[in-house]
Amino acid sequence: MSVTRPRTDDPPPPAAPTPGTEGVLTEAQAEEYVHGICFKTGPPRRIGTELEWFLHGADDPARPLGPAVLAAAADDLSRLPLAAAFSREPGGQIELSSRPAPSLADLVADTAADLAAVRGLLRDRGLRVHGHGHDPWRPPRRVLDLPRYAAMESYFDRFGPAGRAMMCSTASVQVCLDAGTADGGPTGFAARWRLAHRLGPVLVAAFANSPLREGRPTGWRSTRQAVWSRIDPDRTLAPRPLRDPRGAWARYALDAPVMCVRGGAHRPWTVPAGLTFRRWIADGARGPAGRPPTLDDLRYHLTTLFPPVRPQGHLELRMIDAQPGDDGWIVPVAVVAALFDDPLANAAAARAVRELAEDGPARPAGPTGAAGPGGSTGPGPRDGLWLRAARNGLTDPALRRAAQECFEAAAGALPRLGAPPRIRALVAAFAERHVARGRCPADDLLDAVTGREGRPVPARPAGPAAPAAPPSPTGKESRP
Template sequence: MSQESPAPPAARPPALAITETEAEDLVHGICFKTGPPRLLGAELEWLVLDAERPGQPLPPERLRAAHAAARALPLHSRVTVEPGGQLELSSAPATSLSGCVDSLQDDLTAVRAALLTQGLVLHGHGHDSRRPYRRLLASPRYDAMEAYFDRTGPAGRAMMCASASVQVCVDAGHEEPGILGHGRRWRLAHLLGAVLVAAFANSPAHEGPYAGWRCARQGTWADIDVGRRALAPPLDGPPRDSWTRQALDTEVMCVRSYDGEPWTMPRGITFRDWLRTGGHPGLRRPTAEDLDYHLTTLFPPVRPRGHLELRMIDAQPGDDGWLVPVAVVHALFDDAEAAETAYRVAKGLADTYGSGPAPHNPLWMSAARRGLSDPELRAAAKACFRAAAEALPRLGASAHVRETVGAFSERYVLRGRSPADDPPQPRPTAREARP
């Protein structure tokens, strides 16, 4: 989900403080909305490049003009901007795979055409290798976020300004036990995450701390503040309870100010500390709005926001590469037979590698470093893609979607390769990108 957040008004009437019990109840209600799985969504992040000189950083004014052109279009999707200028399209919740894919394809066609008139193209890659990393967006949120992440090194700035992903959003599921129950889907999302990292790895690094990795983007995520990205609630307990504990016991990144002051917070204060004591002399008591905002500053690989956001997939190459993870995740979560296969396969992988906080456990690290050259991950990916291919006709997937997933499987999964294993290709020129 986009990190972009609207600026608050200059002044706002005081809100009522909440208690610890009220905060726990709010997290329960916000993060897991249960019911039969029926909705699907996707959030596509793209690097914006000069069509003729793709290796050159773009001046801020050209990026802003591109964003303005995209926002001016009559789209189905919401257009937002990431701190480094990455462009994101967020679909509306769709009741079918075809509804989700068709609206995003239409919107991408329109955005690409608008950007091409400015000599710009969208590029699907998990990590932007251009230097230096410059933050395009200036706002109290991003000022506070940058200052917070700078405490632990450069990875936070790289994540903010130089990463791009395909995020797939699925419903949390039924309250009742079973393969479509929210407890089982929560566990499946965490167990399956490493397979998705490996299969869709598309951020190879040739130098620096992640040299040789297929998915340097995961390396970046693994190196930012552990409390924000490596939340690993116990998977054998009720998801609501475990996530609530994790969310309230995570350090507060910043406290929003409505009088023009910087959004600061003394170090080391968790949201639970703030609820119990106020956290620091002179600090106001937290409100329900503060809690909701705090939840937007947590960046685990699987984030519950009423639905489940799967955030571990790199942006994909080509015009249609993005639809493969959307279709595969939908099949593995929303078709009961495919979900059972995926759960069994992913559970076997976890039993082999051991458990630990994602994305820092051995399985996730192997997925990021080796992609599908890891034999265990390769076998798991083959089984999951086969189950997804069998499920897609049952889910009403179009022939184009099925063929695109099949071509990806043939080119990569069956050969133990990821997009990161492709030799570097010239980025598209304006002539090649023209519709």
């Protein structure tokens, strides 16, 4: 789903391994390919973002929109002269994937112009975009009938209903950063990889913005992260150990289950059970796939892995809920950019998250256990700290302290990065309204639902209320 590619100074990716008979890929070739493309090293200079949004009617945000309405809007949006790439998600969400930008200011200017054009076109159609990590009003419904999404749905159904909720009812702000240099300093790719994971729970807590499902509180500030905690751990947790990013990612990718085997133009995509990519290579045509994998199969397999930080040459941070308002997305992008690309802020962030570091196996605090059977997965949505962040937001004292230190460091760094006054003001306002008070955007929405602070209660569909502390963010028990 990603097209954002921050540029680096690395040489071109390694040439495709020379296939054997009929394009057969060996295990050594697969490992060499993944190891070679996952982290492109060079001085960190570029930044990008991928923004997902829900569409709703201007008159009633809880009213479901039909597939024809969503498709017509998407067709019109795809013809806009945008700087970003436009795409659709399975539940009808729209996504803008920016071009790599040389600075935070350039990224914000380009993306804001694209969003203004998108909002203007939708306004003429009586539609709006809204930023929530999880759709607050409507149940999940897949509207894109594509082989990839049909296979993904079938695969995730084996783990319970959370997979469909993730596909059709979640949206995020993703931040894309250069991987870093090849050395061992703070700008090195290994240090930036570790910081991204250790900072993850702080970002989840500070920007949690999905406390509702079908109009009712779920018991989580980030229902989106709660949903992710109930999906296949072999493709949603972090590779381990964090100190060996390249080797860990290569092992993780080959040991992850194959989501689907693509068929031809008129053949269905099969969804084998329990087949890792490494096993597919070993079994070849004798296994359940019915044929050996090719390099193109490996490239596709990599697009079906969804850890909280995904290496695609650059680093893609995937743990932040979509944010409210026209400019809400700017704050997490600016904070992440400051903490990674300013040396003083980077050092401050490293100190702030030191006590939160989770460099090792995921603790068995999640709803269905910890790491997958292969033992190659580590921190992520099922880990105890990540779950605390998703449930409690910044009411958690340790996460609140870390967030305050990170926001203070980011505020000091933004002028040094050349961020214009508007960006600095947005970050300062968020810090004052939320971080300083131990709140996150989810708390604003919960206040609105309960009628606190004199806010109007939003429309909510009829139906039974979710329990105050539900066993599952999707309203149903997931199968382990």
